[in-house]
Amino acid sequence: MIKILCVGKIKENYLKEMINDYVKRISKYMLVSIVELKDNPIHEKEIASLSAAIKRSDYNIALDLKGEKLNSEEFAKVIEKTLIINSNITFIIGPSEGLNKEILDKCSKVISFSDLTFPHGLFRGILLEQIYRAFKIINNETYHK
Amino acid sequence: MIKILCVGKIKENYLKEMINDYVKRISKYMLVSIVELKDNPIHEKEIASLSAAIKRSDYNIALDLKGEKLNSEEFAKVIEKTLIINSNITFIIGPSEGLNKEILDKCSKVISFSDLTFPHGLFRGILLEQIYRAFKIINNETYHK
Numbered sequence: 001m002i003k004i005l006c007v008g009k010i011k012e013n014y015l016k017e018m019i020n021d022y023v024k025r026i027s028k029y030m031l032v033s034i035v036e037l038k039d040n041p042i043h044e045k046e047i048a049s050l051s052a053a054i055k056r057s058d059y060n061i062a063l064d065l066k067g068e069k070l071n072s073e074e075f076a077k078v079i080e081k082t083l084i085i086n087s088n089i090t091f092i093i094g095p096s097e098g099l100n101k102e103i104l105d106k107c108s109k110v111i112s113f114s115d116l117t118f119p120h121g122l123f124r125g126i127l128l129e130q131i132y133r134a135f136k137i138i139n140n141e142t143y144h145k
Numbered sequence: 146m147i148k149i150l151c152v153g154k155i156k157e158n159y160l161k162e163m164i165n166d167y168v169k170r171i172s173k174y175m176l177v178s179i180v181e182l183k184d185n186p187i188h189e190k191e192i193a194s195l196s197a198a199i200k201r202s203d204y205n206i207a208l209d210l211k212g213e214k215l216n217s218e219e220f221a222k223v224i225e226k227t228l229i230i231n232s233n234i235t236f237i238i239g240p241s242e243g244l245n246k247e248i249l250d251k252c253s254k255v256i257s258f259s260d261l262t263f264p265h266g267l268f269r270g271i272l273l274e275q276i277y278r279a280f281k282i283i284n285n286e287t288y289h290k
Binding site for chain 2: 115
C-alpha cells in the first residue's frame with residue numbers, strides 16, 4: 001500500500017479533483033491512502049504530530065527540499081525496488097519550512113522534487129502524478145506526455 | 146506582459162480551472178496571455194510551429210529539463226530583473242522530448258523546474274503558480290504556503 005502522510009486541508013476544488021483523479025488512477029496498480037493531519041499554526045506541534053504518525057514498520061520516504069534529486073525513471077525504480085522489500089511505502093510531505101531531524105531520521109530516503117517551493121495542495125497532486133507515472137513506467141505502459 | 150507559449154489542449158477540467166485561477170491571480174500584477182499551439186504527432190513539425198511563434202523582440206525563457214535550476218526566490222529575481230529591460234516575457238514550454246537548438250538559441254534563458262517529467266497541462270499550472278508566487282515575492286506580500 002502507498003500512503004501519503006501530509007498536513008492541512010485542500011481548499012481548492014480543482015486540486016481535490018486532481019488528487020482524486022490520480023488516487024483513482026493509481027488504485028489500478030496499488031491501494032493509495034491519504035492520511036491528512038490537522039495543520040497547526042505552531043510549526044513544532046505540526047512537526048510533532050507528523051512525526052508521531054510515522055510507522056517504523058513502513059518504508060518511509062520524506063519529500064524535502066534538501067533531498068536527493070531523481071528523474072521520473074529513477075523515482076519509478078525506487079518504488080519498484082522498495083516494493084520487493086516492503087509492501088507499505090509512506091511518503092511524508094512536510095511543511096514548506098522543511099522537516100526536522102527527528103522525522104528525517106525515521107525515513108529511509110529523502111527525495112527532492114524541485115528547488116522550487118509549491119503550495120502543499122499542489123505538491124500533493126504532483127506527488128500522486130509521479131507515483132502514477134512510476135507505475136506506468138514499472139509496468140512498461142505508455143503514458144501520453 | 147507575460148506570455149506562455151505552449152503546445153496542446155488541456156483535457157482535464159480541473160487543470161483548466163487551476164490554470165484560469167492562476168491567470169486571474171497573476172492579472173492583478175500583470176497581463177498574462179496563453180498562446181496554445183495545436184499539437185502535432187510529428188515532433189519536428191510541432192517544434193517548427195513553436196519556433197515560428199517565438200518573437201525575437203520578447204525576452205524568451207525556455208523551460209527545459211537541461212536548463213538552470215532555480216529556487217522560487219531566484220525565479221522571482223529573474224522576472225523582476227527582466228521586467229526592467231523588457232516588459233514582454235515569454236515562457237516557452239516544450240514537449241517532454243525537449244526543445245531543439247534552434248529554439249534554445251532564440252531564448253535568453255533556459256530554466257529547469259525539476260528533473261521529473263510532468264504532463265504538459267500540469268506543467269502549465271505549475272509554471273503559472275510559480276509566476277504568481279514570483280509576483281508575491283517581488284511585491285513583498287505574504288503567500289500562505
